[in-house]
Every structure is written in C-alpha cells, then in structure tokens.
Amino acid sequence: MFARVNVRPANAPSILGGLTAQHADFVTSEFHYRKGAEIYGEKEPAEYVYQVVSGAVRSYKLLSDGRRQIGAFHLAGDIFGLENTEHHRFTAEAVVDTNVRLIKRMSLERGAYSDSVLARNLLVMTTSNLRHAEDHMLLLGRKTALERVAAFLLEMDRRLTGVGVVALPMCRRDIADYLGLTLETVSRALSKLHAYGALDFLGSNQREIMLVDRGKLAQLDN
C-alpha cells in the first residue's frame, strides 16, 4: 500500500546536513507539535530556525478580519522560520502531527560572520524562498482556479516523495488559503480534474491522489 505519512525525501537540502556536521552545537533539540499546534506567531521574536523532520507545517499571514493567506507549506526536510529579521513574518502551525528540529538563530548569525560557507548557505536558502514566492505571485495574480489547483498538485508531486501518489497532509481549506481560493472551489476543481481524467482519488478521505496524466496537468500549468 501507499505511505500515509511523508518520509524523509531524497532531495532534502544538504544545507542543514552540512551545518549539523560542521556546527553540531547549533542543533539544540527536536520537538513534537500536535496537529494544529502553533510553532511560532507572526511578529514574535525569531529565536530559532526550524527543520521539518516528519509531518508538515503551514506558514501564513492573516488580515484583520480573518482572511488567511498561506505563503508556503513546509514538508519533511524543509527548513523554515529563517527570517533574517528580528521578528517572524508568518505564523507557523503544524498541519498534522509533526516533528521539528530547532536551531538557535543567534548561533547561525554568529556562524555566518566567521564562516563564509554558512553565509552562502543562508543566502541560498533565502533565495530559494524568494523564488517560490515569486512563482506564487504569478499564480495568485494571474492563474485561474483550475490552473492553480493543477499547479498545486504538480508542486506537491515534486516535493512529496510519493511513489506515483500524492498523499496530501493538508485539508481543502489549507489548499484554498494557499491558492487564494475557497475550499469549495478547490473541491470543484479537483472533481473537474478527476472527470477530465487527470487524476484519481485513492483513499477514503480524498487526500490520496494519483496523478494519472501529468501531461494534462502540466498543460493547464502553462
């Protein structure tokens, strides 16, 4: 059968790997967060940097009336909470039960001064976040609902280590808030893609999706 929980991906960044090797004292501890638990809040002082060991995390901003925009999902292996600012710019919550590794931010800053490789890695990670945000602006500003959902599935397919199957850790509402849509629109788009023959639903909870025809999805993705 198919794994329900995401495992350590093959493409996990060597950044923290290298970091732990060279700077073992940076890694302070590992922590478990229950589904829905807040890891840090927007505007809180940024004391730590985090790496997802297992599970998934959502980073989001809120408007005053509760509208929510999820800026990114962090999956196993991903590093998040690296702000380079005094305060967090997002709220981070566990999407499902999640294990997280913590690194003290102060040590990273200090390290970056003395260690040009570490400095370079910080820049690479920040650039990678920037690239994702830039692509997501295009999606949010200019793509249709169907195109957004197709792009989302392809992104998750790439990032989750599914063996042909995308096992989404997040609910429809999370997907909607990531894509700038409503949960109903996401659901309708998925149904449409199913009818179109681009995907199949596997599990009983509709979160395991087999991408039957990636070509059809890619065509929608532009």
Added chain:
Amino acid sequence: MFARVNVRPANAPSILGGLTAQHADFVTSEFHYRKGAEIYGEKEPAEYVYQVVSGAVRSYKLLSDGRRQIGAFHLAGDIFGLENTEHHRFTAEAVVDTNVRLIKRMSLERGAYSDSVLARNLLVMTTSNLRHAEDHMLLLGRKTALERVAAFLLEMDRRLTGVGVVALPMCRRDIADYLGLTLETVSRALSKLHAYGALDFLGSNQREIMLVDRGKLAQLDN
C-alpha cells in the same frame, strides 16, 4: 509645480553606496533605457546587477498566453536584477525613460567570498525582496480590488519622495498587472477612492495623485 519625474529618494539604500566606495571597480557603467525598453529578459544569464538612478523599472513574468504579473516596480535608488541564480527570473523593462547603473555580477560573487560585509548586504537585499514578495502574496491572494489599490497608493506614497503628491510613473495597465486586476478595475477603484474623499487628481494625465486622507486608505489596507 510638482515634479513629474522621480528624483533620488532620501532613503536610497546605502548598500550600493558603500559598495561603490569600497569596490569602485565593481561599477562598470551607467546606461540609459528608453520608455518601454527591455533591460533583460526572463531566463537570460544574469550578468549584471542594476540600480535605478532615475526613472522606474517593472519586473514581470508572463504566462504562455500573455497574461502578465508584475512582481515589483523599481524606483530611483532601488537595486534590481540581483538573482543569486544563473538566470534572471523576471523580465525587466523601463517604465519611463530611465537611467541605470550596472554592476558586474561576477565581481559581486567574488567579493562576497572575501568580504563578509558584502555577503551580509547581499543577504539583506534578498531578504528585503522576499519580504516584499510575501506581503504581495497576501495582497494578491486575499485582498479586494479596492484594498489592493489603496495598498498600492500607500506603498508608492512611501517609496516615492512625493511632497504630499504621488507622481506615478506607470500606466493603469502596469498597476493592474502588479495588483492582479484589469486596468478598468484599477480605474474604477481610483474613481471610487476619489468620490470617497481619500484622494484628488492633480495633473491632466491622472497620474499625479494627492492622498487627501491617508487614514481612509490605511483603513482599507488592513
């Protein structure tokens, strides 16, 4: 009367200033681009980093059918084209007649290895771009047309050195493609804000806008 062309802002980053002082050989030349001229294209090798001396630049991505998302406007003093990747991720064009200073990217990279201050500055600039993109995702994903236009005006008010007046260098279509709207919707929103008493039009071309009541705009901005 009011200046029609943006002048060098007081808050221009000291980053490149310091850079030119310490690494004068990095600055290769200054260049003029006519209104509408392309400075570089998406996926072109990133050879240079740029700084706007006067004028304005738009950075955008296109979908295959021509839909356009402007990721950022670069105004006098701003640095752009700093990708940290081999290739540019946006196309950059002059919004109006624009003067631009060029810095060879290779020299920057080399400098960052030996010079930790320079490395730090690269990170700061990238982080600043990231923060802007993160805020813009919230706008594109979750704000209404009126809220987007209000936020846009406040951003331009902050960034342009207007003496009470925002002298927009870009046309309605550019604003629309920045805000994920159509030019008609932008125009309607501006008319609505005018009727609402939040702003006045000054010039004959409707691009000089006086923010009569920033409070009203800020309220819409959340």
Added chain:
DNA sequence: CGACGGGTTGATTGTCCTCAAAGCCTGTGG
C-alpha cells in the same frame, strides 16, 4: 487635422464566492 496612447465609464458576462444541504469516515460513549 487626425491618429494614437492613455484614461474613464457603462453594459453585460462569467468566474468564483457564499450559503446550504447532504454524504462519508472516524471516534466516542451508552
């Protein structure tokens, strides 16, 4: 002058949102 670029405004359309109902699965407690 007449063409053109840029802007506004009106009428209509369409995509997505909102509101609502129902189904399914899981877990819990009698």
Added chain:
DNA sequence: CCACAGGCTTTGAGGACAATCAACCCGTCG
C-alpha cells in the same frame, strides 16, 4: 455493538465582484 456527533468533503443554487466588451473623452504629436 450501535447511535450519534463532529470533521471533512462534495455538490447545488444563487449572488457578487471583477472581467470583458464597448464607447467615448482628452491630450499629445506627427
């Protein structure tokens, strides 16, 4: 073991906001 509640999802009906299509205005420039 079954009843039932709650979370999550799907689907339908109607409505709203922004897009589209279109007309017109204004200023500039050849």
